[in-house]
Amino acid sequence: MAQIVIIGAGLTGLSAAYHLEQKGFFDYRLFEKESQSGGLCRSVQEKGFTFDFTGHLLHINDDYFRSLIHHVAGLQHFNSVNRRSWIYSQDTYTPYPYQINLRGLPTATIAECIQGFIARKNNTNPKTFYDWVLAYFGSGFGKHFFFPYQQKIFAYHVKKLTASWTGRFVPATSLEQIIDGIMHEREEQSIGYNAHFFYPLSGGISYLVDCFEQSLVNPVYHNFCVERVDVRDKVVHFANGHAEPYEYLITTMPLDNLLKNMREPSSSTMQRAADKLLCNSVVNFNLGIARSDLSDKHWIYFPESRYPFYRIGFPHNFSTALVPNGCSSLYGELAYLHKSRTTVTRQLRTAIKATKDLFHIRDEEVVVQKVLYIPHAYVIYDAWREKYLPNLLKTLANMNVYSVGRYGEWKYASMQEAILDGKAIVDKLLFFPAVTTPFVDHTIQPITQQKEL
Numbered sequence: 001m002a003q004i005v006i007i008g009a010g011l012t013g014l015s016a017a018y019h020l021e022q023k024g025f026f027d028y029r030l031f032e033k034e035s036q037s038g039g040l041c042r043s044v045q046e047k048g049f050t051f052d053f054t055g056h057l058l059h060i061n062d063d064y065f066r067s068l069i070h071h072v073a074g075l076q077h078f079n080s081v082n083r084r085s086w087i088y089s090q091d092t093y094t095p096y097p098y099q100i101n102l103r104g105l106p107t108a109t110i111a112e113c114i115q116g117f118i119a120r121k122n123n124t125n126p127k128t129f130y131d132w133v134l135a136y137f138g139s140g141f142g143k144h145f146f147f148p149y150q151q152k153i154f155a156y157h158v159k160k161l162t163a164s165w166t167g168r169f170v171p172a173t174s175l176e177q178i179i180d181g182i183m184h185e186r187e188e189q190s191i192g193y194n195a196h197f198f199y200p201l202s203g204g205i206s207y208l209v210d211c212f213e214q215s216l217v218n219p220v221y222h223n224f225c226v227e228r229v230d231v232r233d234k235v236v237h238f239a240n241g242h243a244e245p246y247e248y249l250i251t252t253m254p255l256d257n258l259l260k261n262m263r264e265p266s267s268s269t270m271q272r273a274a275d276k277l278l279c280n281s282v283v284n285f286n287l288g289i290a291r292s293d294l295s296d297k298h299w300i301y302f303p304e305s306r307y308p309f310y311r312i313g314f315p316h317n318f319s320t321a322l323v324p325n326g327c328s329s330l331y332g333e334l335a336y337l338h339k340s341r342t343t344v345t346r347q348l349r350t351a352i353k354a355t356k357d358l359f360h361i362r363d364e365e366v367v368v369q370k371v372l373y374i375p376h377a378y379v380i381y382d383a384w385r386e387k388y389l390p391n392l393l394k395t396l397a398n399m400n401v402y403s404v405g406r407y408g409e410w411k412y413a414s415m416q417e418a419i420l421d422g423k424a425i426v427d428k429l430l431f432f433p434a435v436t437t438p439f440v441d442h443t444i445q446p447i448t449q450q451k452e453l
């Protein structure tokens with residue numbers, strides 16, 4: 001038995017393990033269902049090409065995080081890159097973000113955006129994403145970019161999405177900026193949370209995961225898939241027959257799956273809650289191309305419904321080591337919610353054909369075609385989540401089950417946040433007495449008192 005059991009060797013779980021060890025605490029075990037660590041942050045290799053589970057770019061805006069990455073992975077082993085991202089709509093490329101770069105679009109579109117912006121609704125507390133767009137950008141920007149794009153990426157109706165996630169992800173605009181962006185031709189600018197990124201010189205984003213894993217003293221137990229969590233007896237049961245008792249459970253597996261697999265007195269409530277948590281799934285298609293000049297862009301957003309994908313990116317522009325000499329590569333992403341496999345397969349075929357047409361890729365130039373599925377991709381922020389999620393997480397914590405990370409907390413989170421989440425839960429467990437519950441033996445001491453740290 002280990003005092004702390006960690007489920008999931010994605011970035012959050014690895015970071016929790018790392019930070020426990022940094023504090024001199026080794027009485028933990030980290031279990032992962034796959035044969036490889038990394039979770040959403042993984043890369044695969046084929047015929048000399050490296051593909052991530054869609055482009056994973058490291059944005060750093062926290063001092064501790066920067067020093068941690070440097071310490072664990074060495075920032076000298078990363079390219080430091082200024083983003084070149086574009087939007088393709090109405091047969092025109094405009095630099096991201098749309099709301100300040102209308103130059104080149106049809107006059108009628110520009111007029112609609114300006115008129116809508118001037119006439120935007122005065123709503124200081126918009127509840128839905130739809131109302132938020134109307135309040136901050138107006139109907140023209142909504143019609144030509146925000147509504148179709150968000151509808152595509154979330155595969156969910158924009159009137160049912162809340163606005164709580166928008167803050168740092170959607171840059172604001174002003175009339176001056178809009179007019180400036182119409183009058184002046186410009187390349188990409190340093191606007192928004194993702195204007196600059198780091199990317200490993202080689203190995204794809206898995207490099208980061210490998211560095212964290214290699215820095216650990218304790219092993220990661222791979223091929224251990226959680227089948228059941230018995231919170232009354234505090235035991236995790238795995239599909240391979242192993243059972244692991246714990247005092248404190250840090251779990252980073254998707255919360256809906258955890259709730260479905262928990263055994264405790266209110267199991268049925270938990271299982272009902274699991275069905276209310278919404279997220280989309282993403283199909284990520286990757287092409288390795290025997291041509292070096294495919295594109296000089298990093299990625300392009302596609303708001304229009306005539307293209308099934310919402311984004312196409314070019315990994316060879318993140319690092320040349322991701323492709324063999326003289327080659328380039330491309331990834332595309334399409335999102336879906338509760339769709340049949342047949343529908344998704346059909347959409348995928350259409351998407352790959354549309355991509356080849358758009359970038360004039362001949363079949364004989366395609367060296368590799370690799371399709372990756374991401375079942376839990378983007379969390380859907382809806383009213384249910386807003387109302388019930390905090391209590392759900394609190395109830396679990398009261399049972400010494402700490403559900404953290406992107407899908408542990410069911411949130412929109414970056415790699416930076418995942419790694420900081422891993423640290424935060426360790427800080428909480430090792431420095432503050434854990435909250436107790438009716439099922440917990442009250443004689444159990446907080447970890448700080450049980451262990452000499």
Ligand SMILES: Cc1cc2nc3c(=O)[nH]c(=O)nc-3n(C[C@H](O)[C@H](O)[C@H](O)COP(=O)(O)OP(=O)(O)OC[C@H]3O[C@@H](n4cnc5c(N)ncnc54)[C@H](O)[C@@H]3O)c2cc1C
Nearest residue numbers: 008010011012033039040056057226253405406413414415
């Ligand atoms: C499409 C997409 C693009 C993204 N792009 C970026 C980007 O460019 N930049 C950025 O900073 N972030 C990006 N992110 C976010 C980033 O991937 C995540 O924030 C981060 O990887 C989350 O790490 P995690 O450990 O919390 O979750 P996960 O990576 O989901 O880790 C959870 C782990 O638990 C394991 N697990 C699940 N179920 C079980 C079980 N039953 N038993 C045992 N183990 C289990 C999983 O295999 C996995 O390893 C992107 C995410 C997506 C979906």
